[in-house]
Amino acid sequence: MWLNKNITKKKCDPQTLSREMMGYFDLGREDLKGWMKKRFVERFYGAKPHPFVLALQHPSKPTLLGYVVEHQHFLRQWTRSCAYIVAKTDKVDVTLYELDNINTEFGGFGPERPSHYELLLRMGESLGLPRDQVLLTPPLPDTAWAIKSWNEIAETSHWLETMAAMHPLELIANRNLRQDGATVSYFDPSILKGNEVTEATKNFLREGYEADVEHSEEAMDLIEKYSPELGVIEDVQATFMKSIDAFDRYLMARLERGKQFESS
Amino acid sequence: MKVPEGCAICQSTWGDYWAEVEGQRMFFCCDLCETEFRNMIQQIKQRTGWKQIDEVQITGDHRGRECTALSDRGAYRFFIRFNSQGGIETFQEK
Numbered sequence: 080m081w082l083n084k085n086i087t088k089k090k091c092d093p094q095t096l097s098r099e100m101m102g103y104f105d106l107g108r109e110d111l112k113g114w115m116k117k118r119f120v121e122r123f124y125g126a127k128p129h130p131f132v133l134a135l136q137h138p139s140k141p142t143l144l145g146y147v148v149e150h151q152h153f154l155r156q157w158t159r160s161c162a163y164i165v166a167k168t169d170k171v172d173v174t175l176y177e178l179d180n181i182n183t184e185f186g187g188f189g190p191e192r193p194s195h196y197e198l199l200l201r202m203g204e205s206l207g208l209p210r211d212q213v214l215l216t217p218p219l220p221d222t223a224w225a226i227k228s229w230n231e232i233a234e235t236s237h238w239l240e241t242m243a244a245m246h247p248l249e250l251i252a253n254r255n256l257r258q259d260g261a262t263v264s265y266f267d268p269s270i271l272k273g274n275e276v277t278e279a280t281k282n283f284l285r286e287g288y289e290a291d292v293e294h295s296e297e298a299m300d301l302i303e304k305y306s307p308e309l310g311v312i313e314d315v316q317a318t319f320m321k322s323i324d325a326f327d328r329y330l331m332a333r334l335e336r337g338k339q340f341e342s343s
Numbered sequence: 344m345k346v347p348e349g350c351a352i353c354q355s356t357w358g359d360y361w362a363e364v365e366g367q368r369m370f371f372c373c374d375l376c377e378t379e380f381r382n383m384i385q386q387i388k389q390r391t392g393w394k395q396i397d398e399v400q401i402t403g404d405h406r407g408r409e410c411t412a413l414s415d416r417g418a419y420r421f422f423i424r425f426n427s428q429g430g431i432e433t434f435q436e437k
Binding site: 080082083084088089090129130220221224327328331335338 | 349353354355356357372373375404405406407424426427428432433
């Protein structure tokens with residue numbers, strides 16, 4: 080299945096396959112950060128952008144509600160994964176980065192700067208979905224499967240692999256990705272103006288739009304910095320690929336949940 | 344039953360996994376695709392009431408597949424998406 084998605088669906092001889100796979104993982108003239116961006120863009124923002132990204136360009140209320148319900152589970156796992164990194168690393172810059180990230184995503188910085196998690200729940204409330212109901216809703220099977228994958232990585236893999244599994248996912252909302260070949264942005268930025276979506280929705284989307292550029296870039300710089308030193312470049316690449324598979328499926332679960340709201 | 348070339352679900356030519364489905368020996372790239380195919384056939388039969396399917400045409404990828412089932416009673420078009428265990432996540436008649 081991995082070969083089908085990433086290399087070719089056509090069976091080939093071992094020499095050809097070996098060459099194709101080496102080409103796929105070869106950094107060439109790029110750095111690791113550039114390679115991750117390239118693979119991420121191919122998967123989510125290439126000729127066939129991910130269906131959730133297309134739905135988010137001008138999102139319907141069910142699409143946003145699907146986002147709220149499934150993403151709460153993602154953000155809880157996010158914090159867990161970041162905490163594993165903090166527990167395992169001995170690099171101070173990594174610890175400081177992760178602590179800041181956990182606060183931005185989950186803890187918040189007081190009433191003036193609510194966390195991404197809080198902004199998500201407020202978006203749900205602005206669309207008529209009480210937070211109690213959100214918090215009581217279990218994840219869809221695909222979300223649960225993806226979370227299990229990320230948790231296993233965090234539990235069993237090197238902390239740098241966990242960083243590579245989680246932080247490049249923030250590229251999804253990186254507005255600068257157009258410079259790296261993305262055909263569309265995460266959402267049409269025009270929705271941040273006017274009345275197409277609620278103010279709480281704008282606040283939630285704007286936060287990711289503004290924070291995720293810095294988050295994803297800084298984390299990938301750290302991955303780039305420590306991978307050669309720790310001798311884990313190939314492990315990092317493989318784990319990153321595993322993670323974007325899980326993310327692809329998780330984004331489909333957001334859509335699936337949205338469809339449930341359409342029919343309710 | 345006529346099915347796409349290669350794996351009956353994803354058209355991959357990797358693997359060497361064979362299974363008997365609807366009395367026919369079929370090639371799949373993996374057991375997951377076999378499960379998906381069996382579930383799809385069962386769903387088509389259940390929804391159409393057809394006893395026999397002559398052909399299944401499939402395009403798309405893991406994010407969803409546009410399909411047409413053919414029998415002597417006509418054509419039945421649908422969109423299908425599977426979950427990570429091969430179960431049907433979405434089935435929409437066209």
